[in-house]
Amino acid sequence: MQSILRGYRLWNSLVFCWAIFSCNYIPTKAKQLRGFALGTTYNIQYVANASVDKVQTGIDSILNVINKSLSTYLPQSDISMINRGDTTVVVDYHFRAVFEKATEVWNATGGYFDPTVGALVNAYGFGPGKAINDLNPQQKDSLLKLTGWQKTKLNQDQTIKKESPNIYIDFNALAKGYAVDIIGDFLLKSGSLNFMVEIGGEIVAIGNSPKTTKPWKIAIDDPLQLEQRKFLQTISLKNEALASSGNYRKYRLDPVSGIRFVHSVNPLNGSAIKTNILSTSVKAPDCMTADAWATALMVMPLEKGKALIENDPQLEALWTVVDEGEKIKSVESQNW
Template sequence: MGTMWHVRFARPPHANLTAIGAAIVARLGNIVAEMSQWEAASYLSRFNRAPAGSWFALPPDFAHVVAAGLRIAAATDGAFDPAIGRLTDLWGFGPVSRSTPPDEATLRAARAASGWRRLEFDPGARRLRQPGGLALDLSGIAKGHAVDAIADLLAAKGLGHCLVEIGGELAGRGVRPDGQPWWVDVEQPPGSTLPPLRIALHGLAVATSGDYRRGAHTLDPRTGRSTANGVVSVTVIHASAMDADAWATAVTVLGGDAGIAAAEVAGIAACVVVMIDGEARELLSPAFAAMLAD
């Protein structure tokens, strides 16, 4: 996924760290083999090359992420869209870098070939139909799923007290050995004078989307262009790192007021940092504000 992972857990006596590490690496390897757009042999890459009208059988992880992606796409009216691979490729955000932006005709063609509404998903049979020329891009949700998957893996091995982090997305289960929750600090945008935000991850996950990060980018699936709505960063807290990951992207695309409104309707805990007249300001959804009050 082009990033780092870290795991901390309360170590029980006689825990085999070598075996645990190997299990984590294997689990992550399977997820990458399914959903990486950088791996030509991945399930995702094979689907993107599949002929029009063909049904593609999905393994459980892939089907789980696709189902969630389509659910959040519907809830956000496409602000989050797992089917914009053609667009991300055009802008050089995929496996192949580009030095020049696409022309209007090329962009229109890519938009016409993209979009979650073109997908037909059969959840019972775990299969997805390639409508022709459509490319999936799960980079805005698969990382969060991987965080959940590793936390679940550790729980299955009796390691229920853990903190899992992949590329800045985190999930905390149980408590630390000293009985405290897993406290994490949310990264603030450079130059921000906002007070620091510290979150207790006790059965919760947090994801932050920020275009101030080096190499960060957020495309608006509805226009095929980068967002320019004044949003500096979005932090979402959710029981699922996968949902937090996708919702952070969606709220970033929607913008400050619209993003908070969508989060309120869906009961999502979101904190949006926007720049207004050169000053960073926070907008909180009711669910996020309630967490601070607690």
């Protein structure tokens, strides 16, 4: 995604120089692509001379390659074979990029972001693995022993080493954001200087909206008004990414205990119990970073998360929380 911004600045300066001498410049109408990918929907708007068919073919190819590398729902994907204990899988560029970003955010968050939480995610019923009904403390402790990103390693021969073959890596908190970034790179190389890519709510916006010739307007869902499609905020987004996470859509009621579990699992203690944080949204230079941080902030204490975000000039965040009086309020980082 950083390459998107560097490329954008170079091409934009060239286009600007041309536009100075063209008094008849008229913004081109955006082309739009919609579809299904990575278990969700996507919406792409772009301005370029490239045909819709050509761009669609390129995007389909990108998504297929990323799925083959990172999808835990495909039995023969690289990550699925690694999760089954195959130590011979040589991972591709996409896997390595996501692995390295996971390491970066794991370190930055003090372990609140951790893709090895996958075994617990499965146990709570939010992954492709079999759920464990009435998960007891002993079972949870056993699964916690399989959690810890420091227990994995990317070898020099591009294979993955795990301390235990039962460690389950889950990149779902990175994959959508990463796919958004890669499609953004593709659109830039296709000649587009103004585009918006959205996959399952994870977004990158480059340049301006051709409808308004102003930054893209992005609406953030109100987590308590989803059926009415009411929005918490509408923000302007230009040359940056936005990702959101929340427990308001994905939850599971244990049929034995009756406990309501949410899909945001704390990798430090194994808990999947609802907290006072309803949703998080993060702005970052790239969507994979925003995606990972939005996930981490869901399970991190609010004040700790706010301090970390405000200590990083490249990140901004918005939280929707329930206060002590059971009222809903928004909390924003300093530069949101």
